[in-house]
Amino acid sequence: MSSKQLRDVAFGKRFSVVFILTWALSVTSLPADEKGRRKVVHVLEDDSGAVIVQTAPGKVVTHRGGSITLPCRFHHEPENTDPARIRIKWTKVTDALQFEDVFVALGRQQRVFGAYRGRVFLEQAGPGDASVIIQNVTLEDYGRYECEVTNDMEDDTGFVNLDLEGVVFPYYPREGRYKLNYHQAEDACKKQDAILASHSQLHKAWLEGLDWCNAGWLEDGSVQYPIAHPRDQCGRKDTPAGVRNYGYRHLDDEHYDAFCFTSKLNGKVYFLKRFKKVNYAEAMKACVRDGSVVANVGQLYAAWKFQLLDRCEAGWLEDGSIRYPIVNPRSRCGGAQPGVRHLGFADKKFRLYGVYCFRKNTDKAADGSGKTKSRGDSLISTKSNNSIPVNATRAI
Numbered sequence: 001m002s003s004k005q006l007r008d009v010a011f012g013k014r015f016s017v018v019f020i021l022t023w024a025l026s027v028t029s030l031p032a033d034e035k036g037r038r039k040v041v042h043v044l045e046d047d048s049g050a051v052i053v054q055t056a057p058g059k060v061v062t063h064r065g066g067s068i069t070l071p072c073r074f075h076h077e078p079e080n081t082d083p084a085r086i087r088i089k090w091t092k093v094t095d096a097l098q099f100e101d102v103f104v105a106l107g108r109q110q111r112v113f114g115a116y117r118g119r120v121f122l123e124q125a126g127p128g129d130a131s132v133i134i135q136n137v138t139l140e141d142y143g144r145y146e147c148e149v150t151n152d153m154e155d156d157t158g159f160v161n162l163d164l165e166g167v168v169f170p171y172y173p174r175e176g177r178y179k180l181n182y183h184q185a186e187d188a189c190k191k192q193d194a195i196l197a198s199h200s201q202l203h204k205a206w207l208e209g210l211d212w213c214n215a216g217w218l219e220d221g222s223v224q225y226p227i228a229h230p231r232d233q234c235g236r237k238d239t240p241a242g243v244r245n246y247g248y249r250h251l252d253d254e255h256y257d258a259f260c261f262t263s264k265l266n267g268k269v270y271f272l273k274r275f276k277k278v279n280y281a282e283a284m285k286a287c288v289r290d291g292s293v294v295a296n297v298g299q300l301y302a303a304w305k306f307q308l309l310d311r312c313e314a315g316w317l318e319d320g321s322i323r324y325p326i327v328n329p330r331s332r333c334g335g336a337q338p339g340v341r342h343l344g345f346a347d348k349k350f351r352l353y354g355v356y357c358f359r360k361n362t363d364k365a366a367d368g369s370g371k372t373k374s375r376g377d378s379l380i381s382t383k384s385n386n387s388i389p390v391n392a393t394r395a396i
Helices: 003-023 182-191 199-207 280-289 297-307
Strands: 026-029 040-043 053-055 059-062 068-070 072-074 086-093 099-106 109-112 120-122 132-134 143-151 154-164 166-171 222-227 242-248 257-263 267-271 321-326 339-345 354-360
Touching (some): 053 154, 059 068, 068 154, 072 143, 099 120, 166 199, 166 297, 182 257, 199 222, 199 242, 257 297, 280 354, 297 321, 297 339
Parallel strands (some): 059 154
Antiparallel strands (some): 026 040, 053 072, 068 132, 086 099, 086 143, 120 132, 143 154, 166 257, 222 242, 267 354, 321 339
């Protein structure tokens, strides 16, 4: 049998097992804690009543640069199962049902794959623990993970969703609106220290107030846009607020803007104080002389979200755009909503502005990677503690 046929058989078996286990799912609600929240534990059982795999029922949450545990526990009957014959495999699963190998262990032998090398380890908290720790979490780590435990011919799986605290922002290049195909949108976000946002990330941003009238690519190849305040210029005033969806579009031939997602910075964005305003080339030199570089758009949004950077002065960014971040709105600073104001793209040679610089942390411990968060859905709010509406300057 070919490797492809084996993969197809395994794939079919995996989903048949999930169907059987889902039918046998039991949910236990524990007493409410002091804040009135109930902890929910999902336990998967086979026909004999033996617990097979247990994973987090909701999401685990961290930020870029942090560390996080993806929880997964297993149990076999009889108890004397040889640990050396138990195989643990972690795989990342995309919306398109594509599988990316992350980690595999058979007894004491372990292997980590691709970009996860040097960052993923078994937690090893005791017998039956298949949890892994991901260190120095990246934006690309966001997504759904499968924990598979195999003992000879028997196997079972569970799923864990890894979420990141971050901010979604719309982006279009100097060339103008609707100039990016899917691949160009991916590259544009990467240049802005970000990735293409997922639908769930865009939906959460909409719940927090993001209102943007131009459609943009998402990571799954769909094109969508969030409307908090319906109006005739954005799909009719009498339609309800929500995330408007154009569906999946042709990745090469169709052109839109992009919705990018970024997370906490390992560094600081600041407005460089100078006696006079400068053109683009002078701005780049000024930041370098100050031991930093000109900030990009994703870094400014992250600073606005996590540093609470509030500056009512327009400044250059790396892509040649002119922006400034407002946490506390006031009339002289662009309106009544917080957000990152965008004044467009300026003539790099003749227009004069201030500049926003980015300085990377040199202290390895400064990214907070020693802290972890692991919460079920019942403990997750749609807004973080310092969350503010993500209302960038509206486009109509």
